Amino acid sequence: xxxxxxxxxxxxxxVLWNFVSPWWFSPLASNWGFLDTTILISLSITGIAFVLVxxxxxxxxxxxxxxxxxKSEYEPENPALELKLTIITALGVIALLAPGLYAWKxxxxxxxxxxxxxxxxxxxxxxxxxxxxxxxxxxxSGRLFSSKNTFGLDPDxxxxxxxxxxxGGEVHLPINQKVVFQLRSKDVLHDFYVPQFRAKMDxxxxxxxxxxxxxxxxxxxxxxxxEYCGTGHYAMRGVVVVDTQEAFNGWLAKQPTFAETMNEGxxxxxxxxxxxxxxxxxxxxxxxxxxxxxxxxxxxxSLSSGETVVVDEDYIKTSIVNPMSQIAEGYAPVMxxxxxxxxxxxxxxADYIKTLSE
Amino acid sequence: MDQNSATxxxxxxxxxxxxxxxxxxxxxxxxxxxxxVCVALAIGLTGMFLSLLMRLQLGFPGLFxxxxxGSYYQDVTMHGMIMVIYLLTALFLGGFGNYLIPxxxxxxxxxxxFVNMLSFWMYxxxxxxxxxxxxxxxxxxxxxxxxxxxxxxxxxxxxxDGAGIILMLASLAVFIVAFTMGGLNYITxxxxxxxxxxxxxxxxxxxxxxxxxxFLGLLAFPALLVGAIMLIFDRVLETSFFMPEIFKGxxxxxxxxxSPVLFQHLFWFFGHPEVYIIALPAFGIISELISVHARxxxxxxxxxxxxxxxxxxxxxxxxxxxxxxxxxxxxLGFFFAxxxxxxxxxxxxxxxxxxxxxxxxxxxMTVPMLYCLAFLVTFLNGGLTGLFLGxxxxxxxxxxxxxxxxxxxxxxAVSPVLALFGGLYHWYPSVxxxxxxxxxxxxxxxxxFIGTYLIYFPMHYIGFLGVPRRYYSNEQYDFIPxxxxxxxxxxxxxxxxxxxxxxxxxxxxxxxxYKGAIAxxxxxxxxxxxxxxxxxxxxxxxxxxxxxxxxxxxYEYGLPSxxxxxxxxxxxxxxIT
Numbered sequence: 023x024x025x026x027x028x029x030x031x032x033x034x035x036x037v038l039w040n041f042v043s044p045w046w047f048s049p050l051a052s053n054w055g056f057l058d059t060t061i062l063i064s065l066s067i068t069g070i071a072f073v074l075v076x077x078x079x080x081x082x083x084x085x086x087x088x089x090x091x092x093k094s095e096y097e098p099e100n101p102a103l104e105l106k107l108t109i110i111t112a113l114g115v116i117a118l119l120a121p122g123l124y125a126w127k128x129x130x131x132x133x134x135x136x137x138x139x140x141x142x143x144x145x146x147x148x149x150x151x152x153x154x155x156x157x158x159x160x161x162x163s164g165r166l167f168s169s170k171n172t173f174g175l176d177p178d179x180x181x182x183x184x185x186x187x188x189x190g191g192e193v194h195l196p197i198n199q200k201v202v203f204q205l206r207s208k209d210v211l212h213d214f215y216v217p218q219f220r221a222k223m224d225x226x227x228x229x230x231x232x233x234x235x236x237x238x239x240x241x242x243x244x245x246x247x248x249e250y251c252g253t254g255h256y257a258m259r260g261v262v263v264v265d266t267q268e269a270f271n272g273w274l275a276k277q278p279t280f281a282e283t284m285n286e287g288x289x290x291x292x293x294x295x296x297x298x299x300x301x302x303x304x305x306x307x308x309x310x311x312x313x314x315x316x317x318x319x320x321x322x323x324s325l326s327s328g329e330t331v332v333v334d335e336d337y338i339k340t341s342i343v344n345p346m347s348q349i350a351e352g353y354a355p356v357m358x359x360x361x362x363x364x365x366x367x368x369x370x371x372a373d374y375i376k377t378l379s380e
Numbered sequence: 381m382d383q384n385s386a387t388x389x390x391x392x393x394x395x396x397x398x399x400x401x402x403x404x405x406x407x408x409x410x411x412x413x414x415x416x417v418c419v420a421l422a423i424g425l426t427g428m429f430l431s432l433l434m435r436l437q438l439g440f441p442g443l444f445x446x447x448x449x450g451s452y453y454q455d456v457t458m459h460g461m462i463m464v465i466y467l468l469t470a471l472f473l474g475g476f477g478n479y480l481i482p483x484x485x486x487x488x489x490x491x492x493x494f495v496n497m498l499s500f501w502m503y504x505x506x507x508x509x510x511x512x513x514x515x516x517x518x519x520x521x522x523x524x525x526x527x528x529x530x531x532x533x534x535x536x537x538x539x540x541d542g543a544g545i546i547l548m549l550a551s552l553a554v555f556i557v558a559f560t561m562g563g564l565n566y567i568t569x570x571x572x573x574x575x576x577x578x579x580x581x582x583x584x585x586x587x588x589x590x591x592x593x594x595f596l597g598l599l600a601f602p603a604l605l606v607g608a609i610m611l612i613f614d615r616v617l618e619t620s621f622f623m624p625e626i627f628k629g630x631x632x633x634x635x636x637x638x639s640p641v642l643f644q645h646l647f648w649f650f651g652h653p654e655v656y657i658i659a660l661p662a663f664g665i666i667s668e669l670i671s672v673h674a675r676x677x678x679x680x681x682x683x684x685x686x687x688x689x690x691x692x693x694x695x696x697x698x699x700x701x702x703x704x705x706x707x708x709x710x711x712l713g714f715f716f717a718x719x720x721x722x723x724x725x726x727x728x729x730x731x732x733x734x735x736x737x738x739x740x741x742x743x744x745m746t747v748p749m750l751y752c753l754a755f756l757v758t759f760l761n762g763g764l765t766g767l768f769l770g771x772x773x774x775x776x777x778x779x780x781x782x783x784x785x786x787x788x789x790x791x792x793a794v795s796p797v798l799a800l801f802g803g804l805y806h807w808y809p810s811v812x813x814x815x816x817x818x819x820x821x822x823x824x825x826x827x828x829f830i831g832t833y834l835i836y837f838p839m840h841y842i843g844f845l846g847v848p849r850r851y852y853s854n855e856q857y858d859f860i861p862x863x864x865x866x867x868x869x870x871x872x873x874x875x876x877x878x879x880x881x882x883x884x885x886x887x888x889x890x891x892x893x894y895k896g897a898i899a900x901x902x903x904x905x906x907x908x909x910x911x912x913x914x915x916x917x918x919x920x921x922x923x924x925x926x927x928x929x930x931x932x933x934x935y936e937y938g939l940p941s942x943x944x945x946x947x948x949x950x951x952x953x954x955x956i957t
Contacts (some may be wrong), residue, residue: 123774164625217846228624354450
């Protein structure tokens with residue numbers, strides 16, 4: 023009897039929870055409300071099945087307890103009943119599948135009149151590219167990536183010169199405008215996911231994947247990487263700002279084109295943004311996967327080897343080029359080596375870190 | 381009879397000579413089963429311990445300094461792999477399969493006893509290699525149990541620069557060798573060694589389940605094997621099977637032209653059948669237990685067998701439902717969503733038939749029955765949430781959130797483990813000749829049943845909210861409210877209690893070995909052959925001089941023409957009183 027009471031509470035609780043749960047869909051901010059509808063359809067149909075079957079089980083446990091000397095009914099088969107149950111289940115499955123497939127058709131049909139944005143993932147930072155004035159993306163190749171050419175754009179492609187590059191993780195989008203994201207990754211798998219937009223798609227190195235949605239509410243939304251991408255996965259946070267069309271135009275006009283970025287001198291802040299260093303190393307003194315840069319220049323640091331070193335230009339440069347040689351105490355040895363940065367770039371980074379302690 | 385007699389019916393049998401032969405390098409399927417169970421439970425406890433470490437970080441972020449992001453992901457990875465492969469697959473097939481196949485089919489041993497022994501030792505070796513990865517520099521791999529390239533073999537993934545990933549892949553390869561040796565044995569034994577009268581359609585459902593699960597494994601594991609070998613090549617020989625152009629650490633790596641998604645296809649071509657490799661034996665245990673303890677014939681035996689065959693067949697064409705948002709051709713989604721939802725029909729039939737078995741039954745609320753009923757509730761819950769994730773568009777907002785964690789733990793962690801515990805309580809008397817302590821069993825049951833439900837049920841709702849899985853910490857995200865942190869704390873406390881409760885079972889298993897009540901030969905009044913041996917527990921060779929002859933199906937409970945409420949399979953119509 024204890025089993026019946028406890029399980030009845032579990033079943034009733036499971037159903038009621040859907041009406042009182044403090045956690046529910048994040049407030050919708052895109053056109054994908056229909057995905058929420060399909061979840062609600064699924065909840066209703068499966069909820070009914072859950073209640074019916076578990077109630078039947080509990081009823082049997084109450085109704086047919088063991089009686090000494092009593093024999094159960096002998097009924098090995100009942101094809102008519104089994105057929106009926108199969109048909110009912112099949113109908114339930116069709117009722118679930120039909121809206122699911124319909125929604126998928128919408129989800130994968132990329133609109134023709136959309137704003138195009140390229141989303142690029144790397145450990146552990148987001149960046150974006152707009153096709154620029156000519157409306158055509160320049161060619162890219164995985165072979166052309168460098169710390170300078172962080173999008174791997176072909177420098178000789180005339181279509182690429184006006185491409186607008188968004189480095190540093192924050193992208194703006196105009197409200198009520200369909201957006202198609204062309205997604206690619208520089209290193210490992212990532213997944214572009216904004217809970218309020220519902221849409222989600224993996225970024226795969228070596229190929230392109232697509233995603234579209236239409237932002238419907240002004241505001242600032244967080245991008246959370248939804249495909250495990252290494253130690254800093256949980257820290258791969260980005261921001262999408264949904265603006266009015268005018269504000270968006272103003273913001274976009276301020277962003278550099280590919281041609282402009284190629285003519286920039288070495289800028290430490292820009293380099294650490296584009297390389298994704300800041301996913302692990304905070305600039306404000308807060309702890310992360312790696313030691314913070316905020317207020318540490320010139321201080322002493324204990325290494326896991328037991329030595330103590332001073333955080334100076336030499337230490338910083340060595341730690342970038344050969345991180346395993348000087349692991350700070352209390353931190354996991356997970357940083358990849360950045361061996362190909364030029365001395366000019368390394369100095370720029372060290373200078374930038376120095377400014378964080380002034 | 382002489383326990384060690386070397387020939388029966390003119391057939392030579394393996395004849396253990398001393399302690400080593402009998403208990404260590406044994407070729408007796410019952411000893412091998414026990415060896416599998418003990419090693420699997422030991423590594424399973426390790427896997428549980430790793431989950432507690434994860435939960436400590438999630439419930440009390442930052443409180444335990446030794447759990448940094450790297451070690452957290454290593455715990456996540458090893459927990460998943462250990463539980464799926466080294467605990468559940470090994471325990472269900474190596475443990476239950478080995479013990480039950482010959483006994484339930486009325487034969488003396490497996491078809492190839494020596495290969496069977498090798499199977500266990502290869503499994504043992506794979507566990508040793510796996511455990512060794514905890515002790516190498518930079519530790520075991522933290523690539524996630526799916527081991528997706530490119531990150532699984534690159535720096536920036538915990539253990540990615542050390543030997544951890546190589547050991548993981550090598551251990552899997554050795555495990556697959558072990559499984560293949562065991563699997564061919566199970567298949568051959570089922571097809572060739574059944575007692576007289578034991579037609580395929582008189583086999584207990586658990587044998588059908590293990591038989592089909594083995595088939596799935598033999599066809600699915602090779603996909604993982606080639607995936608693992610190609611991944612080792614990519615890592616060691618710098619081939620590019622799965623590696624496209626990659627820019628990492630400020631430079632372009634020496635890879636190019638490979639496809640990361642190809643590995644996902646190989647992995648899930650194995651990975652989805654793997655779900656059924658675990659689920660089918662659990663289905664089998666439930667089918668046996670529910671019939672015996674409800675004192676009623678299983679409802680719709682034929683339909684149950686055909687549903688199993690349907691599930692096993694369709695299991696091979698649903699794999700890409702793990703990859704709806706993985707960047708594969710989106711049109712594949714239509715096909716895989718349809719096949720995935722179709723597989724729900726035979727699965728539902730199984731649940732209906734278990735439930736209908738209870739109708740007009742004579743239900744004994746024993747500990748195995750409690751586990752059985754709890755399985756039905758959790759499996760129902762976990763199976764139904766699978767209809768969300770299998771349904772392509774519905775999966776989009778939920779994929780890679782806590783909804784997924786809630787779903788797959790309900791359906792392929794809690795449910796199989798409940799079945800597993802039920803099975804341990806049920807067959808313990810057959811193995812040891814003693815009963816387990818009922819009171820301890822009930823305490824263990826209640827904590828496990830209620831505790832796991834409290835752990836996994838709320839996870840679905842923070843999944844609705846969009847909380848992504850595999851996050852070491854949620855602190856950076858504004859859309860995740862404080863209440864999620866509170867919930868995480870609650871779940872962690874539940875996990876610690878449920879974890880501790882498993883030691884009650886462990887204590888029960890060990891204590892009852894010496895102090896348990898002496899079990900009668902057929903303590904549950906079951907019809908199947910493993911309870912009809914001459915001696916109890918059954919000796920070497922199982923049956924004495926005469927092999928049993930089978931006259932009926934395995935669920936002859938409540939037969940109107942008999943006085944007793946059950947008729948064992950080896951009792952002929954003339955012998956019925």
